[in-house]
Amino acid sequence: MQRSERLIRLTQLLVERPLQALSLAHLSEAWDIAKSSLSEDVATIRKTLAEAQRGIVETSVGAQGGVRFHSGVPMDEARQFLDGLAHKLSKPDRVLPGDFVYLSDVLGDPHVLDTVGRLVSMQYTNKGINVVVTVETKGITLAAATARHLNVPIAIVRRDQRVTEGPTISTHYVSGSTRRIQTMSLGKRTIPPDARALIVDDFMRAGATARAVEHLLKEFSATVVGTAVFMATSQPTHKMVNDYFALLRVHEVSEQGVHVEPATLIDIQNG
């Protein structure tokens, strides 16, 4: 196998499965290539992607060792992406009755989903997250995209109880918008032992839903590492969860339009 082929194959294997450890020892056997050559190839890929701000290639040693790829987005591209989204979502025809903002099209757009997944995963990398938790329905696509870049499973909290979830744990909470008592349930088998969970959702106003998920996860003895939402309202300023990250912040929803602002991102690639 020529060097050019190895670079192509290695790049594909790394970027297609973010955070999945690739064993060079195993590849060295499968491809019949000296491990030292593969290590040099990996170094070239690491340098090239780092310079382009397109992700971090990390090598860990030891029995569980291997090469892993952290997905990245160049900071100028990320800012451009969020500015573009903020502009698009600020249009008056997005305002729905009750001061909601229409998001279903962007939450179904494959490029938006993938980029949001990258950006959120970048904010929570190396925090030992082993499950992404969301609430049906609108947050699921975002949560799945984030879980892909964090290489962890996704668990979906349901508002009803279905036989298909197997045994569940249920809790109740008072909805922030309707002030009614709601039920949440989560399949017992979907949360790993010693779970470190990232909550992902589409929209946060007061944070009642996110706090309810936190309470539900306590029943699983899980640690909540953080909450990431696609869009949060600026009012109320005090949310019911402490630690949350919002990609977009929305001010003043009215029939004249919406004012949406992009978040400040942590630049892990130059951090």
Added chain:
Amino acid sequence: MQRSERLIRLTQLLVERPLQALSLAHLSEAWDIAKSSLSEDVATIRKTLAEAQRGIVETSVGAQGGVRFHSGVPMDEARQFLDGLAHKLSKPDRVLPGDFVYLSDVLGDPHVLDTVGRLVSMQYTNKGINVVVTVETKGITLAAATARHLNVPIAIVRRDQRVTEGPTISTHYVSGSTRRIQTMSLGKRTIPPDARALIVDDFMRAGATARAVEHLLKEFSATVVGTAVFMATSQPTHKMVNDYFALLRVHEVSEQGVHVEPATLIDIQNG
């Protein structure tokens, strides 16, 4: 920029965004590299990935021309993946009351989701699909993974009506399992004009849900290109939809266990 760097950057750009056209003219300017060199690089990537059965690099000419990547899975790996899933899902502890099979863990596993997305997209490539439609809740993760590899948006049919969807079209149908009248609704803005839809869902017994989605999509004047499900039951053999593809087929669900068989795949990479 050296050739090795170009191969790495091009491979990443192609595989990270399946079916997104990459303009070599644009890259030639941005990277200050002769377009002929980039074309040679693309030819090397095409050959390498084709030989490894890891996707197809396609070049189209003309004003809208560019280079696109069709995600692939080597056939032996695909068969191994489906055999492994069938084995895992055949265990007696998967059987739920009512002869349902517990699937939530696999439908939340990032590797399963990505591989299923690849396999389903491979079966429906080049069919002009411009939207993937699913029904909340369990099918959403699969549908999103498939939509990513087809590079099309996902639209989610809901069983309730929410203000956040904007104007919706609703239809009614009789559920296959409960025999009760159910409502389905879909946001008017989520289906493009001249839609060619692929329906993706987790489970099919008689096909009542899939047929209901077909009927709902008729109200949008959409063409249904096909229906893909993760798992279908062998009984009843006659389903309420004509054209469907199931990755796994389940026979004889009982307390002793389940018998799950993998599907036969179309090998587009050697077709």
